[in-house]
Amino acid sequence: MPDPHAIDEEEGNADAENSQHGGVSRRIFLSYLSMAISGFIGVIAGIPIVGYLVSPLSKQEVARWITLGKASDFKGPEPKFVTFSLTRRDGWTEVQDSRACWVIPQDNTTYVVFNGKCTHLGCAYSWRTTGEHTDKFFCPCHDGVYDRQGTVLDGPPPRPLDRLETKVENDQLMVLFQDFRLGSPAKEPL
Amino acid sequence: MNQTKLWLEERLGVGKAFKAIFLRHIPIGVNWWYSLGSAALFIFILQVVTGTLLAMNYVPSPDHAYDSIRYIMSEVTSGWFIRGLHHWGATAMVAIVILHLISVFVMGAHHYPREAIWLFGVGLLLVTVGFGFTGYLLPWDQKAYWATTVGTNMIGTVPGVGPALLQLVRGGADVGAVTLTRFYAMHVMLFPVTITLLAAVHFVLVLYHGVSVSPGLWHKGVPGSETDAGVGAKETYQERYASFKAKGPYFWPDLIAEDLRVALVLFLILVGLSVLVGVPLDDRADPTDTAYIPRPEWYFMGLFELLKYFPGAVEWVGVVLVPSLLVVLLLATPWLSRGTERRPLKRPLGMAVLSVVLAGSVFLTVRAYQTTPPSVVAEHGVVLTSQQLRGRQLIQQVGCRSCHFINGDGDTKKGPPLDGINQRLTAADVHLFMENPKQLNPVASMKPLIPALTHEDVEAITQYLLTLDEEAIQQ
Numbered sequence: 025m026p027d028p029h030a031i032d033e034e035e036g037n038a039d040a041e042n043s044q045h046g047g048v049s050r051r052i053f054l055s056y057l058s059m060a061i062s063g064f065i066g067v068i069a070g071i072p073i074v075g076y077l078v079s080p081l082s083k084q085e086v087a088r089w090i091t092l093g094k095a096s097d098f099k100g101p102e103p104k105f106v107t108f109s110l111t112r113r114d115g116w117t118e119v120q121d122s123r124a125c126w127v128i129p130q131d132n133t134t135y136v137v138f139n140g141k142c143t144h145l146g147c148a149y150s151w152r153t154t155g156e157h158t159d160k161f162f163c164p165c166h167d168g169v170y171d172r173q174g175t176v177l178d179g180p181p182p183r184p185l186d187r188l189e190t191k192v193e194n195d196q197l198m199v200l201f202q203d204f205r206l207g208s209p210a211k212e213p214l
Numbered sequence: 215m216n217q218t219k220l221w222l223e224e225r226l227g228v229g230k231a232f233k234a235i236f237l238r239h240i241p242i243g244v245n246w247w248y249s250l251g252s253a254a255l256f257i258f259i260l261q262v263v264t265g266t267l268l269a270m271n272y273v274p275s276p277d278h279a280y281d282s283i284r285y286i287m288s289e290v291t292s293g294w295f296i297r298g299l300h301h302w303g304a305t306a307m308v309a310i311v312i313l314h315l316i317s318v319f320v321m322g323a324h325h326y327p328r329e330a331i332w333l334f335g336v337g338l339l340l341v342t343v344g345f346g347f348t349g350y351l352l353p354w355d356q357k358a359y360w361a362t363t364v365g366t367n368m369i370g371t372v373p374g375v376g377p378a379l380l381q382l383v384r385g386g387a388d389v390g391a392v393t394l395t396r397f398y399a400m401h402v403m404l405f406p407v408t409i410t411l412l413a414a415v416h417f418v419l420v421l422y423h424g425v426s427v428s429p430g431l432w433h434k435g436v437p438g439s440e441t442d443a444g445v446g447a448k449e450t451y452q453e454r455y456a457s458f459k460a461k462g463p464y465f466w467p468d469l470i471a472e473d474l475r476v477a478l479v480l481f482l483i484l485v486g487l488s489v490l491v492g493v494p495l496d497d498r499a500d501p502t503d504t505a506y507i508p509r510p511e512w513y514f515m516g517l518f519e520l521l522k523y524f525p526g527a528v529e530w531v532g533v534v535l536v537p538s539l540l541v542v543l544l545l546a547t548p549w550l551s552r553g554t555e556r557r558p559l560k561r562p563l564g565m566a567v568l569s570v571v572l573a574g575s576v577f578l579t580v581r582a583y584q585t586t587p588p589s590v591v592a593e594h595g596v597v598l599t600s601q602q603l604r605g606r607q608l609i610q611q612v613g614c615r616s617c618h619f620i621n622g623d624g625d626t627k628k629g630p631p632l633d634g635i636n637q638r639l640t641a642a643d644v645h646l647f648m649e650n651p652k653q654l655n656p657v658a659s660m661k662p663l664i665p666a667l668t669h670e671d672v673e674a675i676t677q678y679l680l681t682l683d684e685e686a687i688q689q
Contacts, residue, residue: 058474061478073267116271
């Protein structure tokens with residue numbers, strides 16, 4: 025009794041069949057047809073699938089004007105740390121993110137404001153009043169050091185601190201808050 | 215290249231595996247109707263892909279489920295399309311699996327030696343239905359909530375253990391947060407693993423036994439040497455089957471090309487349904503809404519109708535006994551129907567049983583749709599006309615709530631709330647505004663609804679919006 029589950033070893037079988045038809049054999053045609061159909065389904069389904077997967081790329085954070093406080097309260101040479109919360113859409117929900125800025129009063133009417141993230145990898149840096157880095161901004165993650173103007177003095181930060189646009193309206197100090205790409209020499213908004 | 219190929223072949227044996235699985239003869243007489251099984255596999259793969267994508271943006275919690283679905287529908291690139299494929303794919307999968315089962319039974323393909331393939335197939339059918347039942351709760355809209363409430367209540371009617379079972383299935387007294395996470399866990403973890411294992415065995419057994427020969431041919435014998443010698447005898451079965459295979463085409467590419475053509479047609483139908491019909495998303499689930507008329511998916515409608523015939527104390531007969539008997543009947547089929555005759559016309563008893571079951575199911579399903587009350591939905595004391603209902607549905611489809619607050623739900627910031635709009639604008643103005651917002655308000659950021667919608671659609675939305683009385687909704 026022949027084994028019904030035997031594998032067809034003889035390719036000759038197929039060749040014999042092919043030669044009967046002449047030209048492109050039926051089997052070659054069918055294998056191309058199969059690949060074409062699979063390819064077609066793959067592309068038609070694949071385009072929206074890729075679109076779906078890369079959908080987050082189309083979302084951009086927009087810069088927003090944030091009120092930091094009474095302008096006349098920002099006085100004196102010491103940089104001041106200001107925290108605030110941002111309402112942001114996160115998928116289908118709204119979340120409160122807390123963010124921070126450093127305000128450096130220049131004279132009584134102008135202010136320099138830096139985004140509170142170190143430009144290296146986004147840690148929170150701070151103004152030192154004692155120790156090795158006195159009167160400098162120091163980031164404890166990888167020992168980045170900036171001066172009062174945000175210029176890099178030491179460590180790995182690739183660019184100066186990110187300065188934000190400011191304005192004063194009705195004695196309220198406002199800042200156009202924005203995050204920037206970290207770890208890059210260029211200041212690119214996210 | 216050849217070196218790489220050889221290296222891989224020696225280690226992985228891909229060529230040998232390919233030969234063993236694909237370069238095999240299949241019996242003569244196999245045609246596209248034999249592609250139902252592979253069609254089910256194709257749709258299953260589609261469900262896995264689309265389901266995984268949906269899960270990336272879905273939260274199984276009553277607080278977020280509905281919003282995350284709405285987010286998928288309106289904000290994620292092609293999210294509406296992916297969900298459309300998943301929704302229609304689910305329906306197609308149930309339909310194809312049922313069709314496959316009927317076809318196998320009619321052709322007597324479950325006879326010796328394929329009884330085990332049949333049993334695993336019944337398992338696959340049950341898991342498929344389980345996928346359907348757990349899947350449509352997930353959007354957490356009115357249909358989801360109410361159909362699941364009714365569906366799970368049915369389990370509670372079982373005498374004795376019913377209430378305990380109900381509590382177990384729901385994870386609590388009512389359909390709620392725990393029910394949703396349970397159903398989600400089953401839908402995305404338990405069932406996919408189960409169906410994959412069952413399908414793997416089912417498929418390997420099909421490879422082992424080969425595709426069955428069509429009943430007519432089987433009884434007639436291989437053309438040229440027609441003989442009915444050994445038609446029914448187990449001893450000569452293999453020899454007879456081999457003779458049909460010897461002259462047959464190959465699995466690859468002959469049968470696979472056929473399978474793929476069927477898959478292509480199915481795929482195009484699913485794409486068409488997703489694009490042209492879309493997927494419904496009802497209002498957010500509201501457990502206090504007494505006006506909603508719950509109806510399950512079409513494949514549960516027969517069962518739903520059956521309940522009307524078994525009221526009160528005997529309800530469990532319709533709920534549990536009849537469906538369980540059907541499953542037992544399916545599982546016992548290889549033993550109840552095991553004669554040597556495979557031709558349907560010569561198996562009157564089998565065909566009679568099948569006809570009765572089918573006719574009963576079709577009758578119940580049709581009755582269920584006929585007796586569904588016209589969707590007269592009363593909202594805040596206003597009974598909606600069919601035009602207003604259409605408008606209500608369009609608001610869901612268009613996704614107006616991603617910008618507007620409508621009927622107590624939606625975004626409160628982007629666009630003006632529309633409840634109480636009847637106090638502010640006339641019907642003509644509402645229509646005109648949706649038709650071209652800039653005409654009435656030059657700085658409006660809303661896009662015109664026409665030509666995406668027809669004037670009829672816009673009017674339907676207008677008529678619905680005008681029913682939304684602010685005070686009534688706030689109560």
